[in-house]
Amino acid sequence: MAVAADAGSASGALSRLERLLPLWIVLAMGLGKAFPNLAGVLDALRVDTVSLPIAIGLLWMMYPVLARVKYEKLGKVAQDWRLFAVSLALNWVIGPLLVFGLAWTLLPDHPKYRTGLIVVGLVRCIAMVLVWNLMARGNEEYAAILVVLNSVFQVLAYSVYVWFFIGVLPGWFGGETAIAGIEFWDVARAVLIFLGVPLAAGALTRWAGIARKGRQWYEERFIPRLAPTALIGLLFTIVVMFSLKGGLILSLPLDVLRISIPLLLYFGWMFEISFWVGKVVGFDYERTAAVSFTAASNNFELAIAVAIGVFGIASAEAFATVVGPLIEVPMLVGLVYVALRLRKGFVRGGG
Numbered sequence: 001m002a003v004a005a006d007a008g009s010a011s012g013a014l015s016r017l018e019r020l021l022p023l024w025i026v027l028a029m030g031l032g033k034a035f036p037n038l039a040g041v042l043d044a045l046r047v048d049t050v051s052l053p054i055a056i057g058l059l060w061m062m063y064p065v066l067a068r069v070k071y072e073k074l075g076k077v078a079q080d081w082r083l084f085a086v087s088l089a090l091n092w093v094i095g096p097l098l099v100f101g102l103a104w105t106l107l108p109d110h111p112k113y114r115t116g117l118i119v120v121g122l123v124r125c126i127a128m129v130l131v132w133n134l135m136a137r138g139n140e141e142y143a144a145i146l147v148v149l150n151s152v153f154q155v156l157a158y159s160v161y162v163w164f165f166i167g168v169l170p171g172w173f174g175g176e177t178a179i180a181g182i183e184f185w186d187v188a189r190a191v192l193i194f195l196g197v198p199l200a201a202g203a204l205t206r207w208a209g210i211a212r213k214g215r216q217w218y219e220e221r222f223i224p225r226l227a228p229t230a231l232i233g234l235l236f237t238i239v240v241m242f243s244l245k246g247g248l249i250l251s252l253p254l255d256v257l258r259i260s261i262p263l264l265l266y267f268g269w270m271f272e273i274s275f276w277v278g279k280v281v282g283f284d285y286e287r288t289a290a291v292s293f294t295a296a297s298n299n300f301e302l303a304i305a306v307a308i309g310v311f312g313i314a315s316a317e318a319f320a321t322v323v324g325p326l327i328e329v330p331m332l333v334g335l336v337y338v339a340l341r342l343r344k345g346f347v348r349g350g351g
Helices: 001-013 021-034 038-042 052-065 073-106 111-120 127-134 138-166 186-211 215-243 244-281 284-298 299-313 316-345
Strands: none
Touching: 021 127, 021 215, 021 316, 038 215, 052 186, 052 215, 052 244, 052 299, 073 111, 073 138, 073 244, 111 138, 111 244, 111 299, 127 138, 127 186, 127 215, 127 316, 138 186, 138 244, 138 284, 138 316, 186 215, 186 299, 215 299, 215 316, 244 284, 244 316
């Protein structure tokens, strides 16, 4: 089948809601600015330092994402250990170092935005990557396994990575650490609450749903109805965030531009590096695509939740994480078409 035909049909893999995600986010920003007292009302109900309604929104933002992860596929990792070793190196060594370098190079005068950018760049995508991979005609089985692998790894390592890359590593190069006064356990607690709780709920939902109704019902009827509701949690969180921003909104276009440039470079370079590594190592196109889109996309839902949990919903760090989905969705759609055009350079079934 011609690449052009694939590219044309691939766009249908995104639902209307997903294709218009940047628009919904911009509208949520405007709605938050239009109701500046909303956050104060919601903030009246608090658990520790987090508003209860906001916490519910953040947890729901993650739960549908994690309910669609195929945890039962983790046992297949050993079948192609070389591919999974390459993926882990790209996701948890190359990616973090690249985003750290871009953040410090391009945002040297904005430490809070820099921190938010690093929080986004350190977390791996565990939902939308399945859509990008499907659109690009990548190997769906490997993409699903990589999602499970990254889900587990994030629970175990993400809090350590955030603490190290924004609280320790800058000091080694003479820079000021970005989380002075914030302990490792602040980050770990946010990850355990906003990833651990919905991860456990998602895994339990999947196990119980398949056990009672069967896999076909769960994946073809239940998940298509549940998955879009994650958008409600995301947009609700953004409305509340921007109801707290006040005068900062006036400088939004310039701020978004400053944060967007390193994000664009990050997504593009991670994709290019991953595709090059896949071809050099000898993977076929389908496996290379699965590895590349996993490495080049990020779990912005978790980044937003952690930034809010650690720095607060009105923080500049949390504001920077919201730019992530604004940039990622159109950028990754573009990279799908790039991947489809690069496919003819691969020998089918190689590696």
